Amino acid sequence: MKKLVIFDLDGTLAESKSSLDAExxxxxxxxxKRVKVAVISGGDWPQFEKQLLANFPVNGLLDNLSILPTCGTKFYKYANGWEKIYAENLSxxxxxxxxxxLKEASSTVDFKIGKTWGEVIxxxxxxxxxxxxxxxxxLEKKKTWDPDFAKRKKIKAILDQRIPEFSIRMGGTTSVDVTKPGIDKAYGINKLKDILGIELSEMIFIGDALFPGGNDYPVKQTGVVSISVRxxxxxxxxxxTINACL
Incomplete structure (x- = not known):
């Protein structure tokens, strides 16, 4: 019997930087209503508020929801309001x-980025x-820029050489996420285990970047049952299907 279902956000629950739809x-x-749910993604807390929480009524169901922004480097739980449990901040x-x-790597690769909208780093x-x-x-520009992750794999390869002491993962539609070494979605999964008291064997993870180098891949390496979605x-x-089985 599974007790916790964990989701990626961008590309899994919603389109990149977009809100959940009504369905x-x-x-x-x-x-x-049936199990505990966690959402772990590369976005920061304000992005979760906009994309996810704005579509949820404030009721007792929120007690069953855990939020892990920035690939599990932060953890929020609800108790009469959202409380930050930890944040593994960079110096x-x-x-x-x-x-x-990142600036060096993005200028070294053999493709032109061209026009940008907002902060790049x-x-x-x-x-x-x-x-x-x-x-x-x-969104339409982001979807067509690197659908097969080929461009970001080149950036990641350079970063792996220049800053090997950090965790470097690809996610979303155009993103590369960098965190402290070992502080990634696997770290977040193990924090869920410790804080919620739920074993890894009692979890399911659903995400769109479960391939090697993707920011969901560390979850797969924990042994948690992982389901890849497009x-x-x-x-x-x-x-x-899960709702029908529980």
Whole structure:
């Protein structure tokens, strides 16, 4: 019997930087009546508020929901309001080194990024995120820029050489996430185990970047049952199946 269902956000529950639609919100609320749910993604807390929580009524179901922003480097639980349990923040020197490496890597690869919308390199406290087209790029532009992750794999290969002491993962549609070594989604999964008292064998994870180098891949390495999806439409069908089985 599974006790916890864990989701990625962008590309799994919702399109990149977009809010949950009404169908997904209803499916998740139905799921929360049956089991505990966690959402772990590369976005920071404000992004979760906008994409996820704005679509949930404030009721007793929120007690069953855990939020892990920035690839599990932060953890929030609800108790008459959202409370931050921890944040594995980077130091100033670590941030400076990562940002410098990201600028070098993105200028070294053999493709042109062209126009950008908003911040390209964002300091999320516990994570530095590179978004090739900027944080506010139109979804249609983001979807076509690197659908097979080939461009970001080149950036990651350079970063692996220049800052090997950090965890570097690809996620979303145009992003590369950098965190402290070992502080990634696997770290978040083990925190869920400790804080909620739920064994790894009692969890299911659903995400769209479970391939090596993807920011969901560390979850797969923990041994948690992991289901790969292409988009929110596939995720909806899986949630329907889980709800029917519980």
């Amino acid at each position: 997904m919100s209803a499916l998740l609320q139905d799921l929360l 100033i020197k670590e941030k400076e080194k990562i940002i410098h490496a 964002e300091d999320r406290g516990s994570q530095i995120t590179f978004s090739a087209l900027g944080q506010n790029a139109p 988009d929110p439409h596939e995720a909806k069908r899986i949630i329907e």
